[in-house]
Amino acid sequence: MAMSSRPTIHQVAKAAGVSISSVSRALNGNTSNPEMVAKVRAAVKQVGYVPSAVAQSLKTQQTGQIAFAMEDIGNAAYLAMVREIQPRLREDGYRLLLHATAADVQDEIDVLESLAQKYVDGLILCPIRVTDRHIEALRSPAVPVVVIGQLPDHVGVDNVRTDSRQGARLAVEHLYAGGARRIAFVNGPADTVPGHARYAGYREGLRACGLEVDELLVEVGDFQVAAGQAATERILARTDVDAVFGANDLIALGAMHALRSAGRSIPGDVQVAGMDDTTLAETSFPPLTSVSLGSRERGGIAAEMLLARLHGGTEPAQRVTVPPSLTVRQSTVEVSE
Amino acid sequence: MAMSSRPTIHQVAKAAGVSISSVSRALNGNTSNPEMVAKVRAAVKQVGYVPSAVAQSLKTQQTGQIAFAMEDIGNAAYLAMVREIQPRLREDGYRLLLHATAADVQDEIDVLESLAQKYVDGLILCPIRVTDRHIEALRSPAVPVVVIGQLPDHVGVDNVRTDSRQGARLAVEHLYAGGARRIAFVNGPADTVPGHARYAGYREGLRACGLEVDELLVEVGDFQVAAGQAATERILARTDVDAVFGANDLIALGAMHALRSAGRSIPGDVQVAGMDDTTLAETSFPPLTSVSLGSRERGGIAAEMLLARLHGGTEPAQRVTVPPSLTVRQSTVEVSE
DNA sequence: CCTCCGGCTGGAAACGTTTCCGAGTCATCC
DNA sequence: GGATGACTCGGAAACGTTTCCAGCCGGAGG
Incomplete structure (x- = not known):
């Protein structure tokens, strides 16, 4: 159970008889010498090495994580968004973090402020109310943020909404x-x-x-x-x-x-x-x-917008509006014209 | 937008005119000198310092994150679990990571193996099938794991199930x-x-x-x-x-x-x-x-079990079985006896 | 033959924390 | 009054990576 801690890149280097920089290069595809790559691969397998995500994050300044904050995942509209967002993020190698704020303004603010801890690379936020404190916190977020929902015009944040x-x-x-x-x-x-x-x-x-x-x-x-x-x-x-x-x-x-x-x-x-x-x-x-109200669609668009930012997009904040549409079923009377 | 990077503990130390170790101590409550604490607090506010979660994780070997992996969050049973799990974890300061595996065995295995990357402190897993590869991967996971669902007896993993x-x-x-x-x-x-x-x-x-x-x-x-x-x-x-x-x-x-x-x-x-x-x-x-089938309850129990492990619980793997119960509503005929 | 250049490699410096350890301060007690 | 102890603080090492840089080697060109 309490195993000795997992092997590090150092053990791999020792096992392969090369330097740790060579191991890193070989693993990240920055080496053209196939012998070296083979040697390192073998050593990795031998010692059972798996790179530490945390250490990589610290060095590369990226976490590979994105947060989605909404009121309650039990709400079908948010659920639809999550189901669209998660696979899309995953495609690009991001993990999804879920924050349920229970419609608590303080919670939402906390989420925004905690972004400075840099535990995620980006955030998709669905505020249920937008207060001055929200706006203040959105002024210069530590990481890219996309807001789903209404937002005053002057807030310079990527935004996808419906009417x-x-x-x-x-x-x-x-x-x-x-x-x-x-x-x-x-x-x-x-x-x-x-x-x-x-x-x-x-x-x-x-x-x-x-x-x-x-x-x-x-x-x-x-x-x-x-x-x-x-x-x-x-x-x-x-x-x-x-x-x-x-x-x-x-x-x-x-x-x-x-x-x-x-x-x-x-x-x-x-x-x-x-x-x-x-x-x-x-x-x-x-x-x-x-x-x-196109929840799925809004979720998908928000994910795309965020990923575009993370891939270096630097254009001014976008706003997309998804038009509502009516799905007529049997609980109402349809008038054929 | 592309702000210069956030202040580190070094800027705080400089602003306060003390060493970084003192800053760290003051912030983590390991200092008894109130003057020092005040000085550091002031400097923190002044430079707008927020500790880096990643760096802390690297040093403390804890991420403050827990993963929940299930087939599809759209399934109401899993949804019920998430709604129970998330607040409980949050209480203890953990963030929740969501993995939707789409019932793909390979995905589930991937999740288990990626634990060695140490990006989470624990995992709650709801496998839809249990294969030999699952069992192999569960043999000695890199972090504590709780499985919700049926599991062969000999697998030494915390387990909560229903019948x-x-x-x-x-x-x-x-x-x-x-x-x-x-x-x-x-x-x-x-x-x-x-x-x-x-x-x-x-x-x-x-x-x-x-x-x-x-x-x-x-x-x-x-x-x-x-x-x-x-x-x-x-x-x-x-x-x-x-x-x-x-x-x-x-x-x-x-x-x-x-x-x-x-x-x-x-x-x-x-x-x-x-x-x-x-x-x-x-x-x-x-x-x-x-x-x-007590989904909420199972979720809650799983969360408790995992937290107990994370708080150092070292007893042998537990198994809890939640008994099913019948909720009678109007779609059936109730016989009063 | 010597020089220059390009490609690999290893050493070392970061990334931003926490924590160990030694040095310094001050009061206390003999 | 000096030694001893309790405390506090600063320096430095560590966590596990990536990446810069310098050194080495071989090949090519003068």
């Missing part, structure tokens, strides 16, 4: 087209960036359809199934609806449960739409119409 | 108690450890209930919704069933879709049960009865 406001509007318009006139909205916390944008999109969509905003139709909870269900029940208790738009798929799922319990059929009596287009939407009953 | 065979049996017996006599089974790949065990448990359960195994009732796909749906359709096309047991929740969800399409009510006409007791089971319609 969830526009997405919310799409959903509302679709529900309207399907015949809905009393469209309820169940939101997540209003003081989060997504919560704010989705609410704005909801109102915008109503206005575009010529409908008034009726606060009786709006409820807030968090971004979870139970909250969606409870919020929908509150709405049903006080007014009539013919559609419910959930600020994410979990909320919409909760809404479906509440509606079913109240004896409403979907989409016959009430249409339901969600947001994020996660696998939950595909597999729910009935399958849920959902606004796709 | 999915027993779990499958529980499900079958529950379906039988609810009145089912033709209980179909939709499995994942039979050559995986879970696939094998669950099939064995299914047969065992039937036998315990005095039922015969009818191969017409058994189908195999992979552990996904679509496969579960397709497999269920194949079964329905050739025989009658009054219950379907899916080898995981995704399969069971697919089965529910297939049954509904075929016009069967759940649980009236056909009962359905799944396995893993993921959030999907809670949120599906109707909520899915599912066998819990």
Whole structure:
């Protein structure tokens, strides 16, 4: 168990009868002498040498690691990103470090500040809120950072975002087209960036359809199934609806449960739409119409941007916007034109 | 952007007018002189010093990182583990590294062998198959390893497992108690450890209930919704069933879709049960009865075991078995006794 | 034949810490 | 008052690599 410590490059050098510099060169392909390479290879195998990643990092100033920080990996949107990011990074030989911040601002700041420890070569960050302290910490990060999500214009950081406001509007318009006139909205916390944008999109969509905003139709909870269900029940208790738009798929799922319990059929009596287009939407009953915010795509793009920086890209900070799109399934009424 | 490199302990020493050893001591709490500490703190703030994690690692031989390797983070069972593991590790100051092996044996071996690079202090591994090469690589790992899943007895590695065979049996017996006599089974790949065990448990359960195994009732796909749906359709096309047991929740969800399409009510006409007791089971319609294999719990235990090793635990390899339990929801018939 | 040049090799200096060890300071105790 | 001890601090070695540099050798050219 407590083996003597692993062999170092010195033992290899001794076994091969050459200097450590020659071993290093042979292993890193900086030698043209095939004999030397063979000798070193043999010695490596003989002593069972594996280079120390830490020592290499110290010398080369690269760790081969990239961090991804988000609220909670349990959230399907972040999950989709991870599933896209990890393989891409791996392709380029990077390992992935996961930070779950639990939506704690201090945690996010900590992550940003700990970058100066240089334990990773780069960071992909999904802040749920953007505070002044975030902006301050993003001013000159110790390593390249890509932010996924909304960000004030003046922050000079690579950024990939979507337009969830526009997405919310799409959903509302679709529900309207399907015949809905009393469209309820169940939101997540209003003081989060997504919560704010989705609410704005909801109102915008109503206005575009010529409908008034009726606060009786709006409820807030968090971004979870139970909250969606409870919020929908509150709405049903006080007014009539013919559609419910959930600020994410979990909320919409909760809404479906509440509606079913109240004896409403979907989409016959009430249409339901969600947001994020996660696998939950595909597999729910009935399958849920959902606004796709391109999570996978955003993850992939963020990874590409970060890798480009790490490969020496030095152009000014980029910004990419992934447009939302609507995936229509059976929880809403589709109008063929 | 390309700032001059971050200040080192040397700049701090110079700024404070003391030696680097004093700086190190002051920062690590090995100094009793408060003046010295104050002076150093001030200098640190002044030059904006943050210690290099890499250099510290090299010197202390610890990285503060732990790896978790599993098939696919998209799998809800692994997700549950991660959500349990990450906060626990974080409590003790460890960062989490994620490896998704895509069920590739070579990948898993690579992870094990790369441990010799010492880029992490420990590993939690969820192998989907256990080959001789696994066992060989586990013989004397460079850092402590905890395996989640079945493992031959003679492998001297900390191990936390569940009894999915027993779990499958529980499900079958529950379906039988609810009145089912033709209980179909939709499995994942039979050559995986879970696939094998669950099939064995299914047969065992039937036998315990005095039922015969009818191969017409058994189908195999992979552990996904679509496969579960397709497999269920194949079964329905050739025989009658009054219950379907899916080898995981995704399969069971697919089965529910297939049954509904075929016009069967759940649980009236056909009962359905799944396995893993993921959030999907809670949120599906109707909520899915599912066998819990204690994923969260196993993750937590694995984390504890690993941390115990890292804190110097030197007792022989432990094995913990988490018993399966049944979570009954509306997709099956409960018999009150 | 001597010089110059190019290619390999080995020694040594980094990378940024922690920690061992010896030297110095000060107070205490005989 | 001098020796002894307890403490603190600075220098230097170490952790395991990569890479610069100088030296060596052989071959080619004058």
